[in-house]
Amino acid sequence: MSAIIHGSPLSPFTRKVTLVAMEKAIPFESKDINPYRPPDYFTSISPLRRIPVLEDGDFILSDSSAISAYLDASFPGSNGSLFPTPPKALGYVLWIEEYADTALFNDISEGVFRPILINKMLGKPIDSDKVEEAVTKKLPERFEYLENEIAGKEFFSEDRVTLADISVYAQLANLDHAGQLSQLKAYPGLMDHYSHMKARETSKALQALETQYLDYIMSQLKPSS
Numbered sequence: 001m002s003a004i005i006h007g008s009p010l011s012p013f014t015r016k017v018t019l020v021a022m023e024k025a026i027p028f029e030s031k032d033i034n035p036y037r038p039p040d041y042f043t044s045i046s047p048l049r050r051i052p053v054l055e056d057g058d059f060i061l062s063d064s065s066a067i068s069a070y071l072d073a074s075f076p077g078s079n080g081s082l083f084p085t086p087p088k089a090l091g092y093v094l095w096i097e098e099y100a101d102t103a104l105f106n107d108i109s110e111g112v113f114r115p116i117l118i119n120k121m122l123g124k125p126i127d128s129d130k131v132e133e134a135v136t137k138k139l140p141e142r143f144e145y146l147e148n149e150i151a152g153k154e155f156f157s158e159d160r161v162t163l164a165d166i167s168v169y170a171q172l173a174n175l176d177h178a179g180q181l182s183q184l185k186a187y188p189g190l191m192d193h194y195s196h197m198k199a200r201e202t203s204k205a206l207q208a209l210e211t212q213y214l215d216y217i218m219s220q221l222k223p224s225s
């Protein structure tokens with residue numbers, strides 16, 4: 001039986017572990033869970049009531065970082081590990097992952113994705129003040145930091161895709177879904193990184209599903225009278 005990733009198509013952490021599975025050619029199924037309207041059994045598989053959750057036979061695991069490490073170690077695959085072996089490279093990749101999971105997530109999710117896209121999904125007006133605050137006061141510091149880290153490189157570490165690249169891409173994809181990718185204009189290295197990560201076969205396949213999902217949600221919205 002293949003592993004099951006419980007999550008939601010527009011969740012950046014679900015996207016992260018899904019891409020880990022795809023990059024490593026691990027067979028998996030996806031099952032949708034809305035963490036804001038969860039099924040009764042949710043707490044039993046996710047003690048912090050967050051997605052994603054991995055179910056691999058009778059083994060259940062929460063948290064995208066834990067799941068990524070587990071998948072990587074369980075399925076060596078032909079493409080090698082997404083975690084470098086040299087200690088400094090490993091530490092660095094985990095740091096970039098952490099930066100993406102906390103700082104980028106907070107500022108993109110709260111500052112752009114929710115006030116634009118979630119509001120639209122809920123039939124509410126865009127919260128332009130929140131977006132303005134994020135794009136002028138919060139995101140520049142995040143993007144500047146990552147721009148300095150990626151400048152002159154194709155990947156964050158080891159000249160190949162690692163968890164660092166997947167983690168940053170997974171968060172920036174929600175900036176893209178919210179129609180705000182132009183915020184990266186002043187950061188050419190980061191924009192290039194995003195573009196080549198987006199052009200990978202794995203990301204392209206996933207994006208097609210995400211866009212389909214988003215289009216479906218939007219098509220269900222009643223036109224405001």
Ligand SMILES: N[C@@H](CCC(=O)N[C@@H](CS)C(=O)NCC(=O)O)C(=O)O
Nearest residue numbers: 011012013035050051052063064065
């Ligand atoms: N550290 C967790 C964060 C997961 C997370 O925050 N997921 C969001 C969806 S993107 C969630 O489940 N939110 C529900 C809530 O905050 O109640 C991870 O890496 O998996």
